[in-house]
Amino acid sequence: MSVIYERVALIGLGLIASSMFWAMKRGGLVGEVTGYARTAETRAKAREIGLCDRVCETAAEAVEGADLVVLAVPVGAMGAVAEEIAPALAPGATVTDVGSVKRAVIEAVAPHMPEGVHFVPAHPLAGTEQSGPTAGFAALFDNRWCLLVPEGAEEAAVARLERLWQGMGSMTERMDADHHDLVLAVTSHTPHLIAYTMVGVADDLRRVTDSEVVKYSAAGFRDFTRIAASDPVMWRDVFLTNKEATLEILGRFTEELFALQRAIRLGDGAHLQDYFTRTRAIRRGIVEAGQDTDAPDFGRVPKR
Amino acid sequence: MSVIYERVALIGLGLIASSMFWAMKRGGLVGEVTGYARTAETRAKAREIGLCDRVCETAAEAVEGADLVVLAVPVGAMGAVAEEIAPALAPGATVTDVGSVKRAVIEAVAPHMPEGVHFVPAHPLAGTEQSGPTAGFAALFDNRWCLLVPEGAEEAAVARLERLWQGMGSMTERMDADHHDLVLAVTSHTPHLIAYTMVGVADDLRRVTDSEVVKYSAAGFRDFTRIAASDPVMWRDVFLTNKEATLEILGRFTEELFALQRAIRLGDGAHLQDYFTRTRAIRRGIVEAGQDTDAPDFGRVPKR
Structure with missing residues (x-):
């Protein structure tokens, strides 16, 4: 070339x-x-x-x-x-x-x-x-x-x-620039904000000590900490400059979260199971599109 | 042995x-x-x-x-x-x-x-x-x-x-059983619910087509889809049976999320940067505790 x-x-x-x-x-x-x-x-x-x-x-x-x-x-x-x-x-x-x-x-x-x-x-x-x-x-x-x-x-x-x-x-x-900003609000910006939030919540909890959060992170939490470890200045600027699309998607997110929260409170198992079944298909699509590994746990190798 | x-x-x-x-x-x-x-x-x-x-x-x-x-x-x-x-x-x-x-x-x-x-x-x-x-x-x-x-x-x-x-x-x-249920609500149950929610939101959006969400998932979203691909029946039961602790942590989560959302809306960059800087330390703790790999991106190998 x-x-x-x-x-x-x-x-x-x-x-x-x-x-x-x-x-x-x-x-x-x-x-x-x-x-x-x-x-x-x-x-x-x-x-x-x-x-x-x-x-x-x-x-x-x-x-x-x-x-x-x-x-x-x-x-x-x-x-x-x-x-x-x-x-x-x-x-x-x-x-x-x-x-x-x-x-x-x-x-x-x-x-x-x-x-x-x-x-x-x-x-x-x-x-x-x-x-x-x-x-x-x-x-x-x-x-x-x-x-x-x-x-x-x-x-x-x-x-x-x-x-x-x-x-x-x-x-x-x-x-197009506006479409880009909306797509990224969904696929990147809002997920990052949510990961940062969840990690911040865990950090704040006094009854669950820091060391417990860290020790027992393999149960799901650690995936969030990876993206919440990204560059703080870069991400500050992303949210300040893609404000409208991020706030729009966040609004959708909290709406859905409240619906699931309500299903938990009411004991509506069918709603939860339906929702969780639907989200599996998206994962399959991502693996099939070659955008992630299909190895369990991202192919992480446990340290001994 | x-x-x-x-x-x-x-x-x-x-x-x-x-x-x-x-x-x-x-x-x-x-x-x-x-x-x-x-x-x-x-x-x-x-x-x-x-x-x-x-x-x-x-x-x-x-x-x-x-x-x-x-x-x-x-x-x-x-x-x-x-x-x-x-x-x-x-x-x-x-x-x-x-x-x-x-x-x-x-x-x-x-x-x-x-x-x-x-x-x-x-x-x-x-x-x-x-x-x-x-x-x-x-x-x-x-x-x-x-x-x-x-x-x-x-x-x-x-x-x-x-x-x-x-x-x-x-x-x-x-x-103790109750402490277990609270620790897991933080390190596992709430993160799973949030991941399921985010994936569900992406699935619902009509302007951002399915294929775009899948294609451009490497920007952060795909980490969420992994945990949102877990067994639906198992997770339905987790939320139905660890209701109180999950709802409590969810309450904390939405409180924090609203504070960050407000910072975005008001353009409060200092608040965002402080928050994002604090969460980095937790990631370091997890890697040091041997509960995750320090390889970038979990050590994923891109497919060609």
Whole structure:
């Protein structure tokens, strides 16, 4: 495969950007990759582990001469970063992002994009509960979806970015920004908020000591703690910027929860059993679609 | 290690009983194991895969001469099974169960226990989202906790059952029935109800098609679907019989959820970030306690 971009700049060096670096290198998809992170500590760590061909001291320096610039910072920081790099962007360059919310990112970034620069928002649906420059790995995007939200960008620029994501192992699809934000509110944002809430409740309970919650977590709770261990700043920004869709889905969630709570209170076993039977089918669909393992317990191996 | 029980009867042949069979045989912990399941189909499957040394046509036949009888049926069926086997129990036998709720099981089973039979309720905190006689495997209990709720049973009988669980790989602890039911409401029952609810909500949404929910599930939702794929009858019975503790924890959960929802609505980023930072520590505790893997994403390997 020939090189898709000659010069890539990664702005922000967390889990997603570092995984992109290793995946782009694995595929021989790009030429030189520069990187920038806000803290000196992250820049030093990146240099130490060979993350990026060149780590720069400013975002503007990193984007100079780049034909692809990837904004990989929390959603709430996208606007300021876009404003900062705008004067240094090369004509004809593509700017993309990897934020979990699309409408808010477009509103924050698009106004800063100079004439002749292609802005193609994107969102790889991949991640782990770990964060920072050392968390990345080349296989993160394999067989995962990356949603592109072109919003009127030139077809050639969109297709080129799609080739990059496909080269990193992803399947790609295009979507409208508002629909993206609603789908993600269901499949990601609301589940994360609920997991955070459940873990917070357990933490608060004084009669059930911390150590009991931890010791006996294998009965279900530990699955919640994994997603509730994700990056707090990233998730704060997701909820602040995808407010309407998240609140809408949360409303649906509490409505259903109250109905089940009522069934428990009234001893309505048929209602509960019907509900629980219906949800099994969705799991089967996910396993069949190759989006999760069918090994029991995610294939976890117990430690001895 | 010498044999702990000469004759074990497994009543109900699902995930837990079948895993116990393989774990007991792996450890050479017991002599002959008989089994009984309500449906002819399950009994036939058990015979086909060599689950149990002898599969019986009635529960009474299976328990004849057994020095350990394990009730491994849904919590709501425990009382009827106990009544059915009571006349056939050998004097001095131990009866135990593996139910996820303890107070209700004790109330249902204890009245049927004949003089001279030791009833020692227990609950192995282990399982997967799969069910039925073919779902079991010997390592299920390795490094997992088994909680015993002796409720006044003779020390020798309790200690003997503890040795069996330890031989199957478990760590054991004794607990009062009501405390057990509260701890499990936090670490297991409420998380399961919430996961079921979230999956049900996603299933209901018409604008976000089924296929999108399934395709894009890797962003968080799929973790919920795993626990929402657990056995519907077992879980119906858990909620019907651990009603009070579950409703109490659910009340706490909705209170917290409303506080976070309000923070989102008001744009209170500091509240969200604080909350999300606090929950990370619990995850670390669980990994350090050996109750989950520290591999990103549970160590899932993406399919290609």
